[in-house]
Amino acid sequence: MGENTILITGGCGFIGTNLVEAALQDGYTVGNLDKLTYAGRLDPPHSPRCFSPYVFRQGDICDIPLVKGFLENLKPSAVVHLAAETHVDRSIDAPEKFVQNNILGTHALLRAVLQYWRQLPEEERYAFRFLHVSTDEVFGSLGPEGFFQESTPYAPRSPYAASKASSDHMVRAYGHTYGLPVIVSNCSNNYGPFQYPEKLIPLAINRAIRGQTIPVYGDGQNIRDWIYVEDHCRALLSILRKGRTGETYLVGGNSEKSNLEVIRSICSILDELHPRADRRGYIQQLTFVQDRPGHDRRYAVNATKIMLELGWKPRVRFNEGIRRTVEWYLSQQRWVEEMLSGKYGLERLGIPKNGVIP
Numbered sequence: 102m103g104e105n106t107i108l109i110t111g112g113c114g115f116i117g118t119n120l121v122e123a124a125l126q127d128g129y130t131v132g133n134l135d136k137l138t139y140a141g142r143l144d145p146p147h148s149p150r151c152f153s154p155y156v157f158r159q160g161d162i163c164d165i166p167l168v169k170g171f172l173e174n175l176k177p178s179a180v181v182h183l184a185a186e187t188h189v190d191r192s193i194d195a196p197e198k199f200v201q202n203n204i205l206g207t208h209a210l211l212r213a214v215l216q217y218w219r220q221l222p223e224e225e226r227y228a229f230r231f232l233h234v235s236t237d238e239v240f241g242s243l244g245p246e247g248f249f250q251e252s253t254p255y256a257p258r259s260p261y262a263a264s265k266a267s268s269d270h271m272v273r274a275y276g277h278t279y280g281l282p283v284i285v286s287n288c289s290n291n292y293g294p295f296q297y298p299e300k301l302i303p304l305a306i307n308r309a310i311r312g313q314t315i316p317v318y319g320d321g322q323n324i325r326d327w328i329y330v331e332d333h334c335r336a337l338l339s340i341l342r343k344g345r346t347g348e349t350y351l352v353g354g355n356s357e358k359s360n361l362e363v364i365r366s367i368c369s370i371l372d373e374l375h376p377r378a379d380r381r382g383y384i385q386q387l388t389f390v391q392d393r394p395g396h397d398r399r400y401a402v403n404a405t406k407i408m409l410e411l412g413w414k415p416r417v418r419f420n421e422g423i424r425r426t427v428e429w430y431l432s433q434q435r436w437v438e439e440m441l442s443g444k445y446g447l448e449r450l451g452i453p454k455n456g457v458i459p
């Protein structure tokens with residue numbers, strides 16, 4: 102087993118692409134297993150500056166023999182599990198996919214990993230980690246006060262959140278029942294480079310510069326705790342190195358913003374970096390649209406445990422991170438076009454069609 106070798110699932114998605122890069126920079130040998138759904142792309146940010154070995158395998162976490170074969174060849178000392186369907190609006194339109202990939206997929210992965218882990222020598226079994234990357238959405242919706250913490254009871258309210266909650270429980274069950282050394286992290290909303298343009302921030306940037314309306318769900322007062330993706334990746338690598346088996350770590354950016362505040366920031370950065378031809382502000386493209394069914398009002402994370410135990414804290418402030426993100430999308434329009442390429446046209450998803458939710 103390579104002490105410094107890890108398997109990342111979903112390494113071609115938004116966080117995965119950033120994490121593969123960060124892990125390679127940290128000197129890990131990385132195996133990346135990804136099905137390459139609409140959200141995944143085999144991009145080469147996986148830096149030529151890195152000399153650490155990197156192996157990509159296209160495949161589905163539901164395919165136990167394929168996963169086992171990859172594990173046996175790679176011989177990782179840890180698995181970092183990110184592969185999932187991740188868009189809440191798509192989970193409203195097609196919840197079955199979320200059950201299949203997030204619940205059954207995580208379970209199939211656990212079976213394959215358990216078989217691999219069991220045949221390791223004792224010392225390597227002890228050192229092994231299965232890090233399950235989850236979301237703060239499993240805790241449901243907060244009122245104006247308070248924060249999620251590790252002890253907050255689960256109360257998922259969207260099919261996406263419920264599928265992640267279910268996978269969290271299954272991962273912990275494998276820890277308790279079979280002794281697999283598991284850790285769960287629940288992180289708040291990420292933003293930054295390589296996020297699929299269906300999500301709030303890249304959707305707003307890309308619709309704005311195409312002269313389209315910038316949709317804001319409901320009254321725009323839904324609050325999320327935004328974290329720059331690089332900070333999340335550093336947190337995951339800290340957990341991998343120093344996290345305690347069987348524990349849960351909440352990760353957050355300590356940066357609560359309403360959706361309306363986020364959109365206003367994007368518009369003012371675009372006004373400066375990419376002014377409209379008529380010189381009028383992008384804010385005039387903002388349009389309030391029908392709210393998401395079951396839209397959670399507020400998420401906020403108390404990340405004290407990871408800060409005190411592992412010495413991690415977010416470094417990138419929202420103002421800086423959002424500017425970097427806008428700059429990245431402005432300079433990467435080819436990537437955006439290739440990601441969309443007939444699969445998605447920046448349109449609204451997750452609303453009842455003809456009054457009926459499919």
Ligand code: NAD
Nearest residue numbers: 111113114115116136137138140141161162184185235291
């Ligand atoms: P993403 O949608 O950008 O990427 C998901 C990746 O998983 C894609 O590359 C896709 O091809 C791959 N994938 C999907 N199903 C697969 C399967 N069955 N087998 C193999 N690969 C498969 O997602 P993301 O935003 O990068 O999120 C990654 C993980 O982090 C998810 O588990 C998500 O729940 C969690 N998370 C995300 C956020 C966030 O704000 N984005 C916050 C907290 C936790």
